[in-house]
Amino acid sequence: MSEEKEADITGNSDSDMMTQLPDPILENILFLLPTADAAGMSTVSKYWLNLWNSFIILHFSFHESTQKFENFLPLVEDSLFSLPSPAKNPIIHSFTLNMHFGKERRSPFDMDGVRYISEVTANVNDWIGLVLKYCVKHLKLIFTNIQYNLPSEIFMAKSFLSMHIQGCSIMGYPFFSGDNAPFNCLRELVLLKVETSSNRIHKILSHSRLLEKIVLKDISKMNSLIIYDLPRLSYAEIDVALEESLEIEAPNLCTLILHLKGSVQTYVSDHDSGYGNYGLKKIVFEHAKLETVELRFNSCARLQIACSNLRTLFLSNKGFDNRLDVEVDAPKLKQLHYEGNVIPSFHGMESLVKPTVTLKLGIGGRPGLDVAVRSCIEMFNHPTVHLSYFYGEIFKAQEILWPGQVQQAEVTSPPPKIKCLIWSISPSTPPLAYQFLLDGSLCSCHPEILRVEAHPLNWEFIRFLSHELHNIEENPSCCKDEPKFRCWRHYLKSVNVEIQSHPESEKPKTSRGKVLTKILKYSVQFNMNWSRD
Amino acid sequence: MQKTEGEESKAENEEVKQVTLMTSDGVKMKVEISIVYEMEIVRSFIEVNDADHSVPFPLPNVSSHTLDLIIELVKNEYDDEFMKTFSHDELKEVLVAANYLNMKTLLDFIATAIANLLEKKSVEFIRNFFNIVNDFTPEEEAEIRKTNEWVFQDLDED
Numbered sequence: 145m146s147e148e149k150e151a152d153i154t155g156n157s158d159s160d161m162m163t164q165l166p167d168p169i170l171e172n173i174l175f176l177l178p179t180a181d182a183a184g185m186s187t188v189s190k191y192w193l194n195l196w197n198s199f200i201i202l203h204f205s206f207h208e209s210t211q212k213f214e215n216f217l218p219l220v221e222d223s224l225f226s227l228p229s230p231a232k233n234p235i236i237h238s239f240t241l242n243m244h245f246g247k248e249r250r251s252p253f254d255m256d257g258v259r260y261i262s263e264v265t266a267n268v269n270d271w272i273g274l275v276l277k278y279c280v281k282h283l284k285l286i287f288t289n290i291q292y293n294l295p296s297e298i299f300m301a302k303s304f305l306s307m308h309i310q311g312c313s314i315m316g317y318p319f320f321s322g323d324n325a326p327f328n329c330l331r332e333l334v335l336l337k338v339e340t341s342s343n344r345i346h347k348i349l350s351h352s353r354l355l356e357k358i359v360l361k362d363i364s365k366m367n368s369l370i371i372y373d374l375p376r377l378s379y380a381e382i383d384v385a386l387e388e389s390l391e392i393e394a395p396n397l398c399t400l401i402l403h404l405k406g407s408v409q410t411y412v413s414d415h416d417s418g419y420g421n422y423g424l425k426k427i428v429f430e431h432a433k434l435e436t437v438e439l440r441f442n443s444c445a446r447l448q449i450a451c452s453n454l455r456t457l458f459l460s461n462k463g464f465d466n467r468l469d470v471e472v473d474a475p476k477l478k479q480l481h482y483e484g485n486v487i488p489s490f491h492g493m494e495s496l497v498k499p500t501v502t503l504k505l506g507i508g509g510r511p512g513l514d515v516a517v518r519s520c521i522e523m524f525n526h527p528t529v530h531l532s533y534f535y536g537e538i539f540k541a542q543e544i545l546w547p548g549q550v551q552q553a554e555v556t557s558p559p560p561k562i563k564c565l566i567w568s569i570s571p572s573t574p575p576l577a578y579q580f581l582l583d584g585s586l587c588s589c590h591p592e593i594l595r596v597e598a599h600p601l602n603w604e605f606i607r608f609l610s611h612e613l614h615n616i617e618e619n620p621s622c623c624k625d626e627p628k629f630r631c632w633r634h635y636l637k638s639v640n641v642e643i644q645s646h647p648e649s650e651k652p653k654t655s656r657g658k659v660l661t662k663i664l665k666y667s668v669q670f671n672m673n674w675s676r677d
Numbered sequence: 678m679q680k681t682e683g684e685e686s687k688a689e690n691e692e693v694k695q696v697t698l699m700t701s702d703g704v705k706m707k708v709e710i711s712i713v714y715e716m717e718i719v720r721s722f723i724e725v726n727d728a729d730h731s732v733p734f735p736l737p738n739v740s741s742h743t744l745d746l747i748i749e750l751v752k753n754e755y756d757d758e759f760m761k762t763f764s765h766d767e768l769k770e771v772l773v774a775a776n777y778l779n780m781k782t783l784l785d786f787i788a789t790a791i792a793n794l795l796e797k798k799s800v801e802f803i804r805n806f807f808n809i810v811n812d813f814t815p816e817e818e819a820e821i822r823k824t825n826e827w828v829f830q831d832l833d834e835d
Contacts, residue, residue, distance in 0.1 A: 169776055169788065176792035187800045187821050189809045 170195060175238065179203045200227065200234060202275070205242040208249075213264060220271060230277040238282035239275050241268070245289040261290055269295055279303040287311035291339060299348065306332035313339035318347050331376075334359040342366045349374065360384055378433075397431045404441040447488075449474060460484055502528045528564040558590065558635060558676045565591035571601045578608045586632035590674045598643065598666040606668050613639045613670055638673045696723060699733035704741035712751045717779035738777045743770045747783065755786045765806055768794070 170192075174182045179201055186196035202223060206216045228234045243264070249257055272285075272295060283304055285292070288311055296316035307330060330352040335345075340363060349355070349371060357379040358371070368388040371380065377394040383403040390404070434451040438458040447470045449457065454474035460483040461468060468488040482488065483504040565585060573581075596602050596609065613636070620633040645666050694710040696719065714720050719734055736744070746767060753759050763771070768791060775783040795803055804811060813821065 165773060165776055169772070169784070172784075172788050173792050173795070176789055177795060181796050181798075183825050184800060185795075185803060187813075187818065187825060188803050188807070188811075190812050192809070193821065 167195065171237070175201060198235070200236045201238050202236060203238070203240040203242075205240075206244060208245045213260075217267060224271060224274055227278070234278060236275065236278045236280045238284065239280050240282075240284040240286075241271070242284075242286040243268070243288065243290070243292070245287075247289055249289045264290075265292060268292065272298065276301050282306045282308075284308040285310065285312060299351070302329060304330050306330070306334075308332075308334040308336075309338055310334075310336040311338075314344050315340070318344055318351075330355060332357040335361070335363060337362045339364045340366070342368050346370060358382075392431075394431065396433055398433055399436040400431070400434060401436075401438040402440070404439070447471065452476065455479065457481070458483075459488070461486070500528075528562070528566070558674075559587060560589055561674070561676075562589045562591050564593040564595060565589065566595045567605070568597060569602070569605060573605075575604060575608065578605060579612075582609065582612060583631065586636075590632070590635060590672070590676070592672060592674075594670040594672060595644070595667050598668050609670065610641060613672075635674050635676060636672060637675045640671050642669050642671065643667070644669045697733040698744065699735045700739055700741040700744050701737050702741050705733050706741065706744060706748075708744075708748060712748055715751055715780050715782065717781070719778070736778070739774045740770070743767070743774045746771055747774060747778075747780070750783065750786075755782070757790075760786075760790055765794075769807075 174185060174195065177185070182201055183196065186193045204216075204220050204223075206213070227236075245261075248254070249261065251257065276297060280301065280303055283298075283306070285294070285308070290311070292312045293316075294309065294312045294314050296314075296318055299318040331354060333348070333352065333355055334357075336359070345360070345363070345366065349358075350373070353374060354376055355374050356376050358374075358377065359381040360369070361381070361383040363384045366384055366386060368390065369382065369384065369386055370389070370391045371377070372391065372393040374394050376396060378396050378398040380392065380394070380397060380399070381401040382390075383401075383405075385405040392400070430450045432451065433453055435453050436456045437449070437451070437454060439447075440460040440462070442461060447459070447468065449471065450473040452475065454477055456479045457472070457474070457477060458481045459470070462484050468484070468486055469491065470488045471491040473492050479500045479502075481502045481504070487503075567581070567585075569581070594609070596606050598606070616633050616636055620631075622633060623630050643666060695707040696710055696713045698706050698708055698713070698719070700706065713723070719736075722734065739747075746763070749759065750756070750771070768787065771783070772787045772791065775787055795806065798806075803809070811818070
């Protein structure tokens, strides 16, 4: 008896801990489990049985390489036909269909293949038709290597909270159940590799006014995108080649990830009254609640950002040589990352309270670059600078970061300190360029850390660096002829070397059900101690 | 251990803003503001009251050990390998705490980890993990097991 009692007590206290968790958290764990395991959870206790019975999860995955469609078909149909009748109003928590076909299915010339695919498609149409009779909360359709034509009725369903459509085409004009009763539950819309048109997307958006998250990636046949009248939208990720215009008006937007391809002409933000055409080369952001902006672009020369809540700004115009002016009015900015081939002129940064700055510059070298780097660095507080040097692509080694230009600019104070300078050099860089690179960069800035990736292609460069940095005389005899200028050798007090390991990707992202593992990378790091009197 | 950039700048006497948190066992912990910002419950408070950060913010539902684990997880950018060192109890504590602190990324991450752990496990393992008392009668359980027979093939050893 007493034993039983004890068991009861522990049972209670433990269930207490778990009852602190609201159902959605436990549901989420069920949701992340494969269907079989989640069903198994219902055998655990009455509580879990109720939880399981309160919603239905249908996850089906087909891989052509490992199974035959004839075997997959009954599996799906058994589950679908054993669902309680729609009249009982059961809720289907999520319906996921992942159809992975072999690459050869892309070929349109194989008649057998065409027949097979049309048979598959007809079945999928039936399944979706059946599922749409129910109240489905989350819908996920993924097609790989074939393009599935989404039935237009899919938009008649009013119950969706999230829709994830991948590898499909939306060709029919989306139907909605009457224009006055839009399917207004949708919170999350993800379209990847979808073939459709601007008009269709606009129609879907205009009927989903409660959207909180939009992801549009690789949408073909779209010219323009206009997002407006979505008061709850807080996350937008857009990676589409737009040829005409892009317009986003969303007062509650927090995160914007924008990859501008094509030659977008207009970008109008939230704040503007009226419709302003900024022409080809200017982008303006004024969303008051934006906290994170990631922007990759090519055809842009002026960027104007006025966001009072902005904390993280990531800019990239990698691969393009256009001059770039960036005007920032973001008093709360904490992190600024820039990646590209030109050094942008930043305006309005002086008032900022020490953001963490990372500049990732890929440079082919150009006259006066050191001065530009220097003024850019001086504006920020101890930035981390990644310099990638590509030899011989555009200019010659002698033209970059040449100490002579520092003299010409009559800079007499010691160069600014930066936190970290990371070198990557293209394999074709000849050893004779090393000296210029070293002198040039260390005359423009004093890094606390100089880092080179420990890659076999860099051995020669690393050997050169350790030789140069470790063999400095106490009173260097160079720079005698220049009264106003002293090179880095006069400032460097001591150097020590260590090997560092760090993860390959800077921010490993965890996505639902899948956690990316980190790959370690090694680098040689010179910790440098400067005397700056 | 690898130096993070935050530590480097601290060494420089640059002030990294910190917020003091007081755990359920009465330990005061200074936590970098960037980590605190992931805790919606604390963030919403300090943003509204631009308060003196040295006054400890009480967390009556989180022990110092759990908070340590959470801080390490966030610092390591949610490192899988680090998570694998957690005991089952620690996983559950972090789940409960993440829910209480309203840390969305951590919740997703920990839920995924627990789901991965429970995959292909027996009912007994799951009961053990959540400390669930089996409240089915043997007949009821047999009945449910029968309907879910297809589930119980192909399970891992516990």
